[in-house]
Amino acid sequence: TAGITQAPTSQILAAGRSMTLRCTQDMRHNAMYWYRQDLGLGLRLIHYSNTAGTTGKGEVPDGYSVSRANTDDFPLTLASAVPSQTSVYFCASSDASGMTDTQYFGPGTRLTVL
Amino acid sequence: GQNIDQPTEMTATEGAIVQINCTYQTSGFNGLFWYQQHAGEAPTFLSYNVLDGLEEKGRFSSFLSRSKGYSYLLLKELQMKDSASYLCAVADSNYQLIWGAGTKLIIKP
Numbered sequence: 532t533a534g535i536t537q538a539p540t541s542q543i544l545a546a547g548r549s550m551t552l553r554c555t556q557d558m559r560h561n562a563m564y565w566y567r568q569d570l571g572l573g574l575r576l577i578h579y580s581n582t583a584g585t586t587g588k589g590e591v592p593d594g595y596s597v598s599r600a601n602t603d604d605f606p607l608t609l610a611s612a613v614p615s616q617t618s619v620y621f622c623a624s625s626d627a628s629g630m631t632d633t634q635y636f637g638p639g640t641r642l643t644v645l
Numbered sequence: 646g647q648n649i650d651q652p653t654e655m656t657a658t659e660g661a662i663v664q665i666n667c668t669y670q671t672s673g674f675n676g677l678f679w680y681q682q683h684a685g686e687a688p689t690f691l692s693y694n695v696l697d698g699l700e701e702k703g704r705f706s707s708f709l710s711r712s713k714g715y716s717y718l719l720l721k722e723l724q725m726k727d728s729a730s731y732l733c734a735v736a737d738s739n740y741q742l743i744w745g746a747g748t749k750l751i752i753k754p
Contacts, residue, residue: 571746573746574732
């Protein structure tokens with residue numbers, strides 16, 4: 532199985548433009564997550580979804596939005612990109628929500644905002 | 646606030662043993678994870694501890710002391726492919742993972 536896929540692999544985006552990062556999992560996991568990873572910092576949670584139809588805000592949600600229309604897909608949208616959103620973005624999923632369970636990560640999207 | 650501390654970088658020799666420490670202060674505790682992340686790749690799961698003590702899995706072992714807010718990852722018989730960053734993460738009272746910045750492990754021949 533593919534596990535979790537993310538697209539695009541990398542992107543250069545002009546400030547002020549919008550963009551959607553795609554994430555799809557084929558493990559039928561309930562919970563999905565979006566993180567950003569910046570040099571010298573730990574992974575920071577942007578948004579999460581415990582089950583299809585629900586979403587929640589993480590530690591750094593400002594400037595980002597998500598939707599969870601079905602179990603498999605969890606897109607992340609930047610409405611108007613700013614240079615501080617330059618980062619590597621990881622999507623992850625886990626089988627359980629509301630309890631501790633191992634998270635599995637996609638390959639990441641490297642985004643540069645100029 | 647919530648805080649996870651790990652050394653930024655460590656160097657070890659091929660064939661040797663290395664211990665990577667992690668200390669944490671979080672609002673609640675629902676388990677501690679160790680992940681491995683090679684440069685330019687995604688984090689991959691290594692171990693999970695929720696009770697005090699040592700969990701052994703091949704060349705890798707992970708230890709937890711909840712009273713001390715402390716864990717370590719022990720890597721034995723180091724191989725060049727073990728060169729990577731090692732991430733410590735704690736599940737807080739809301740079951741959300743709080744991540745350390747990671748320890749970059751450099752293996753020298």
